[in-house]
Amino acid sequence: MLELKHIEKKYNRIPLLVDVSFSIEKDEVVCILGPSGGGKSTLLKIIAGLEKPASGQVFWDGKDVCQTPPHLRKFGLMFQDYALFPHLNVFDNIAFGLRMQHVSEDEINKRVDEALEMVDLQRISDRSVVDLSGGEKQRVAFARALAPKPKLLMLDEPMGSLDRALRDQLIKELHELINNMDIPVIYVTHDQEEAFTIADRLLILYEGRIVQSGSPKYIYTHPRDLWVASFFGLNNKVEGKICSLDPVVAETAIGKIAFSWCERKFLIGEAVDLLILPTALSMIEKNVDDLNCFEGYITDNIFKGSSFTIKVRIRKAAEFSFQILAQVTKGEKIIFTIDPESILCFKRKK
């Protein structure tokens, strides 16, 4: 349905978007994930027609829409700070797009009521948007973007200005609402949890380029490089050298680590970076093997509700973070194994 081809954009001669190409199918929810200032919002504005690309094309159903003015594209866009019209109440904000389409007043009333019901805001339809809470504003903005029945819905960091608790609650609601729609959705965020909850497919945007694309699970477990991995919060990094090829084992400062995720062949003596996933740790009673079996001391223990995040120091060489279910105490010595399937290996860059 939507297809972008070789989109380029520069600001003050600095490249902001470089050769961005991707397409979205009907009903697909694509999440553009990347650090702030990486060009995500600009990309949405280019699709919406609010900004012109330096080069490249935007196609909708095979037709180039670059010359179509934004008000005729019928792409809904929900802004990070909602951009609600302060002079209009909730009802009139949602009705705004319908009035621009010259829909009859009866039809407007019906569709606004439906939109209000969808976001559960019927009780405040006549309230000024200035008086609304952050969560209510977010819902009004969502309903306003959806009411004119856009062909494509784009959401630009819709949870960006909400606190954590409200975000957790609303993200579930938003997930449900988006799943019930039959239009493609582009969701922009820098928050991986939001992206994982919402997306059918992730596009990782870094320094203006789409560096990886795939399902959330695939990208999380198979990040393309160290940057993508660290963006997902995978920071348990240890340097090593390949010392065996069958099984693949790397010699590191904390001991020998075997790993099974090998998409490429390594050479003996090759310098690599290993990333250990936070879920890789399993505690055991006693040391049983040289490979992937370690002793360490708990240096921190943070309660996270359903699990604990612990920090373990191994051989005074490095400190790693893991998520575990069992409670441990600070300073306690533990023996544990690391799952070879939860270790990512990257060739070290010079």
Next chain:
Amino acid sequence: MMGGAAFTTIEVEIYIQTMQFLNLKMAGILSLIQLIFSMLLTFLSLRFSSDRNVPIVPVIEGEGLRKPDSFLEKSFVYIVSMILVVLLVSPTVALLLRSILSFTKGYSTGGVTNWKLTLESYRGLFINERHSLFFVPPITALKNSVLYAVVSMTTALIIGTMVSVSSSKNKQSNKYLSFLVMLPLGTSAVTLGLGYLSAFSSVPNSIRWFPVLIPMAHALIALPFVIRIIQPVIHSIPNNLHEAAVTLGVPERQLWKYVDLPLIEKSLATAAIYAFAISLGEFGATSFLARPEYPTLPVAIFRYLNLPGGENYGKAMAMASILLIICGAGFFIIEHLQIKMKGEKQ
């Protein structure tokens, strides 16, 4: 009238040199001195106010207000209120009272001053006792004033809005425009009137056109106020409101109608009433340009004040009271308009 010759300001001196001594050369030099100072102050004001603007957002009425708690706070509020009453309310009340009070003193009263409540001063405004050719009834002066005020208000609003919009598009032009439109604020109305007089007096039959110049001068005087009211509101409209409107189907050329105008309409109304009130009360420039048969309310007040006798003084007070009531009504409307949505500038 207040303070005597020792306390004459440069503005008064320009007026005296022009209107009483016809010394246009001296008036011109004084105007130039005033202009240089006002340019310097305008430049400094713009430099120190810098580019930092507090964004204007609609707020709930009374938000951020609280009652004074401590003795110190209560005393402060009380003292400020008293100062305001003395400085603002008392002259207004005195003016209104004097317009409805008549004083008599003489042999018939045994040298004792008596007073009575009367509308004589108001009635007197309609009587041409000396059969003067230049007698103008108050309704005519009021009509002149209102006509000038409407034209000057419209002119100031159109120019002010255009300047505000163009300055919001271009930061560089904003800098120069701000300097230019602030100038009339520092320059006195008298200087402005003198400027118009000098510029147009050499044009043949210019005196015929002076009534046309009055609303132009008034618009120029009101312009800094109009811009200072409208500009911050226009500048504070976030661009994403325009973007949201466009994605919802508003063509770019109609953004002004659907987004900007509804957001600034209250400021426009406020600016309009300010411009209207400024024009109604303006005397400095008008005194240079008003023809005797087309006086405004302030000019008519001045004429009565220059005539001898308590009756004429009473008429001046009555005329001033009419002006006061009209201006007061205007500002009442401003307050009424600002009840729901308030914007604070800078």
